[in-house]
Amino acid sequence: xxxxxxxxxxxxxxxxxxxxxxxxxxxxxxxxxxxxxxxxxxxxxxxxxxxxxxxxxxxxxxxxxxxxxxxxxxxxxxxxxxxxxxxxxxxxxxxxxxxxxxxxxxxxxxxxxxxxxxxxxxxxxxxxxxxxxxxxxxxxxxxxxxxxxxxxxxxxxxxxxxxxxxxxxxxxxxxxxxxxxxxxxxxxxxxxxxxxxxxxxxxxxxxxxxxxxxxxxxxxxxxxxxxxxxxxxxxxxxxxxxxxxxxx
Numbered sequence: 001x002x003x004x005x006x007x008x009x010x011x012x013x014x015x016x017x018x019x020x021x022x023x024x025x026x027x028x029x030x031x032x033x034x035x036x037x038x039x040x041x042x043x044x045x046x047x048x049x050x051x052x053x054x055x056x057x058x059x060x061x062x063x064x065x066x067x068x069x070x071x072x073x074x075x076x077x078x079x080x081x082x083x084x085x086x087x088x089x090x091x092x093x094x095x096x097x098x099x100x101x102x103x104x105x106x107x108x109x110x111x112x113x114x115x116x117x118x119x120x121x122x123x124x125x126x127x128x129x130x131x132x133x134x135x136x137x138x139x140x141x142x143x144x145x146x147x148x149x150x151x152x153x154x155x156x157x158x159x160x161x162x163x164x165x166x167x168x169x170x171x172x173x174x175x176x177x178x179x180x181x182x183x184x185x186x187x188x189x190x191x192x193x194x195x196x197x198x199x200x201x202x203x204x205x206x207x208x209x210x211x212x213x214x215x216x217x218x219x220x221x222x223x224x225x226x227x228x229x230x231x232x233x234x235x236x237x238x239x240x241x242x243x244x245x246x247x248x
Contacts (some may be wrong), residue, residue, distance in 0.1 A: 008089050009183035013081060014200055015095045015102070017191020018215060022234045023072040025099055047075060047164035050157060051125065057155070058145045064158065065137055069119045074105035077188070080238035082106040087245040092178045096190060096197050098160045113175050115167055115197055117160040126154025133158065163243060167196070175200060184208040184244065189233050192219035201225075214240065 017025070043049040044060045064070070082105045085091040093112045095103050098119040102112050119131040122136045123129070136156060139147040149156055161167055175197075179185060185204035189241050192198040192213070201221045205211045213219055214229040222228050229236045 006018050009092045009244075010092070010178075010181055011084065011184045011186065012182035012200075012204065013091065013093045014185070014187045014190060014197065014208070015093060015097060016188070016190025016215075017097060018233055019237070020069075020072065020097055020099055020101055020189070021078050022075040022076070022077065023099070023101060025068050025072050025097075043162065045160075045162050047162040050162060051155060054146060060157075061137075061140045061145060061147070064119075064133070065140060067101075067119060070133065072099055072101060074101045075234060076187050076238045078102055078105035078107075078235050080241045083238075083243040084245050085111065089245055092182070094175045094178060094197070094200060096194065098158075113178070115161075115171060115175060117158070117168070119158050119160055120161040122156045123159040124149035124152060124154045126158055127152040130159060172196065176203065179204045179209075180207045182209050184212065186212045186214065186237075186240070187219070187221070188214040188237055190215065190219075191217065192221050212240065 002033050002082050016218060043056055044063055049056045050060060076103050081091065081093060081102060085107060091107075091111060093107060095102060095116060096115050098114065098116050100120045103109050121130050122133050127149060129149055131150075136147050147156055148154065179200040180203060182204055185201060187201050190197070192201055192215075198220070201211060201213070202224065205221075205224050210227075211221070211225045212227045212229070213225045214221060214233055216230060216232075229240065
């Protein structure tokens with residue numbers, strides 16, 4: 001069988017905050033993250049508080065103005081994922097991040113499942129109209145502290161899953177299907193403690209996938225993993241994915 005027609009395994013990559021720290025984005029949800037250290041800050045991304053308190057919304061918009069996620073650029077780990085996909089290996093990314101850096105690096109949007117939504121889009125809580133976050137922030141810069149939906153006047157929020165909201169069931173269903181179908185499942189930069197995302201690693205392993213964990217700290221799934229890598233993600237992930245791309 002020629003190399004052109006050899007079997008290429010489906011590779012699923014579950015990415016967490018750790019893959020984006022080299023891009024300058026802090027881990028807000030981690031043990032030392034902002035949401036753990038400052039309950040007041042957590043209210044800015046809590047759905048009920050956001051919807052009922054105009055002052056919380058105004059503060060949230062000011063927080064978004066300084067968002068590092070919107071200013072960040074992809075790093076070598078994101079680029080390594082794109083190289084793997086362009087090598088012809090079937091790749092699907094399931095990400096817990098809202099920064100959109102996988103797509104900015106060049107991965108087709110249809111191959112990225114954003115479990116927690118995206119910070120690059122705003123969504124109306126009434127009519128579900130979506131538009132660019134940059135457009136909403138321009139309105140804030142122009143003096144509107146709490147911009148309303150231009151379609152229906154409803155409250156706008158980032159198209160992210162806030163505390164108190166459920167994950168999009170369609171996205172989660174697709175993620176489960178990928179976890180069950182893949183032959184290699186790589187969890188990178190995630191503590192594998194936030195459910196239901198973490199359970200995807202176990203699901204993949206139960207269905208026969210090779211489970212590889214790339215994370216600085218131990219995770220609850222290390223014992224069932226085929227390989228655990230503690231090296232820095234910026235070095236470890238490109239080396240691992242280049243190895244998979246060559247069939248090694």
